[in-house]
Amino acid sequence: MDVKTLCLAVLSRRDATGYEIRKQFAEGPFAHFQKASLGAIYPALTRAAEEGLVTVTEEAQDGRPDKKVYSLTEAGETALRRACEIDPEPDQVRSDLLFLIFFANYQTPEKIARLIDGRIAFYETQQRELDELSANCVAGPGREFVRGLGSTIYCAAADYMRANRDDLLAKLDSEERLAAE
Amino acid sequence: MDVKTLCLAVLSRRDATGYEIRKQFAEGPFAHFQKASLGAIYPALTRAAEEGLVTVTEEAQDGRPDKKVYSLTEAGETALRRACEIDPEPDQVRSDLLFLIFFANYQTPEKIARLIDGRIAFYETQQRELDELSANCVAGPGREFVRGLGSTIYCAAADYMRANRDDLLAKLDSEERLAAE
DNA sequence: CCGTCATATATCGGACCGATATACTAGGGC
DNA sequence: GCCCTAGTATATCGGTCCGATATATGACGG
Numbered sequence: 026m027d028v029k030t031l032c033l034a035v036l037s038r039r040d041a042t043g044y045e046i047r048k049q050f051a052e053g054p055f056a057h058f059q060k061a062s063l064g065a066i067y068p069a070l071t072r073a074a075e076e077g078l079v080t081v082t083e084e085a086q087d088g089r090p091d092k093k094v095y096s097l098t099e100a101g102e103t104a105l106r107r108a109c110e111i112d113p114e115p116d117q118v119r120s121d122l123l124f125l126i127f128f129a130n131y132q133t134p135e136k137i138a139r140l141i142d143g144r145i146a147f148y149e150t151q152q153r154e155l156d157e158l159s160a161n162c163v164a165g166p167g168r169e170f171v172r173g174l175g176s177t178i179y180c181a182a183a184d185y186m187r188a189n190r191d192d193l194l195a196k197l198d199s200e201e202r203l204a205a206e
Numbered sequence: 207m208d209v210k211t212l213c214l215a216v217l218s219r220r221d222a223t224g225y226e227i228r229k230q231f232a233e234g235p236f237a238h239f240q241k242a243s244l245g246a247i248y249p250a251l252t253r254a255a256e257e258g259l260v261t262v263t264e265e266a267q268d269g270r271p272d273k274k275v276y277s278l279t280e281a282g283e284t285a286l287r288r289a290c291e292i293d294p295e296p297d298q299v300r301s302d303l304l305f306l307i308f309f310a311n312y313q314t315p316e317k318i319a320r321l322i323d324g325r326i327a328f329y330e331t332q333q334r335e336l337d338e339l340s341a342n343c344v345a346g347p348g349r350e351f352v353r354g355l356g357s358t359i360y361c362a363a364a365d366y367m368r369a370n371r372d373d374l375l376a377k378l379d380s381e382e383r384l385a386a387e
Numbered sequence: 388c389c390g391t392c393a394t395a396t397a398t399c400g401g402a403c404c405g406a407t408a409t410a411c412t413a414g415g416g417c
Numbered sequence: 418g419c420c421c422t423a424g425t426a427t428a429t430c431g432g433t434c435c436g437a438t439a440t441a442t443g444a445c446g447g
Binding site (some may be wrong): 027028060061063064065068087 | 433434435436437
């Protein structure tokens with residue numbers, strides 16, 4: 026799923042500037058399963074405009090640089106539909122945290138504890154936000170399904186970490202004592 | 207977590223060729239939370255060898271090109287420890303599947319059903335493999351924690367999809383009928 | 388009055404993926 | 418016997434993308 030398609034998808038929901046599109050990948054509902062940086066979004070929008078998939082409306086603002094509001098065209102929606110026909114690539118997960126825990130023998134138990142506690146708090150925040158999203162607005166069935174899945178996964182991960190945290194730390198402590206002998 | 211560090215980490219467990227390192231990211235225990243391609247691994251190993259972090263032993267094989275077996279040096283292990291001291295970057299998740307379900311209105315319900323069923327089967331396989339891994343070998347506490355978390359998440363995701371699949375499809379069907387009127 | 392944060396655009400270096408090329412073995416099907 | 422595919426193993430390359438940085442300004446707090 027390249028950044029151009031991602032931009033078209035965001036624009037299919039409402040007109041936006043490059044900056045606003047970015048925010049949707051940093052904070053909005055997309056943030057949980059897709060990412061895109063400004064360094065990719067701006068060139069993608071320029072290319073899309075050249076291909077007639079989006080139109081640009083420059084809105085002058087006093088002082089600030091002009092705001093370029095992008096809108097999806099008829100051709101853009103067709104391109105988006107076409108892009109949605111492809112079979113999805115397998116999910117990609119990159120977790121430095123799991124890497125560090127996997128090699129826990131290279132860490133102090135204190136740092137592992139700090140990392141796990143931080144992650145539990147993070148998952149709790151994410152889950153709360155997703156659940157509030159559901160209460161505030163009624164989205165389509167697909168959106169609701171994805172939201173529920175996200176909430177479920179965050180909850181399961183947090184539960185597991187809470188349940189196994191102390192056991193892990195105890196084992197790391199005893200290993201450390203063994204190594205010190 | 208750059209590819210060079212990832213390679214050092216794999217080599218800390220046992221000596222390996224570039225090809226074997228790749229397999230660990232495609233199939234092995236790392237596959238669930240880190241990825242690296244050959245196009246990144248080979249240059250990373252060359253660089254690491256130049257910096258003295260690994261040594262190379264070329265094993266001639268009849269017919270086949272020479273096998274280059276890499277081993278972690280003392281300096282390499284120090285570098286790995288140092289790299290493990292950094293604070294981990296936030297997890298990255300990229301899921302084309304969730305993107306497609308989010309925009310389910312651009313899909314036929316049949317395709318959505320096929321995608322979800324395929325994913326449930328995938329999660330079941332992954333979970334089974336992780337659970338077998340636990341039965342077969344006793345790894346360190348960190349490894350066991352990560353393995354258990356993976357199994358838990360795959361299980362939770364599969365359960366959610368099984369429980370909400372029919373509801374989603376029913377809603378998509380009724381939406382489609384509405385649009386047809 | 389200054390630092391920091393937010394808005395908004397854009398570019399650039401470097402890292403990385405995916406595809407491809409090369410080269411050979413082994414095994415299955417016809 | 419021959420071909421095709423899959424597996425082992427190295428390596429490069431085009432293109433894409435991230436993260437940092439530059440530019441410009443308003444708003445707000447200390």
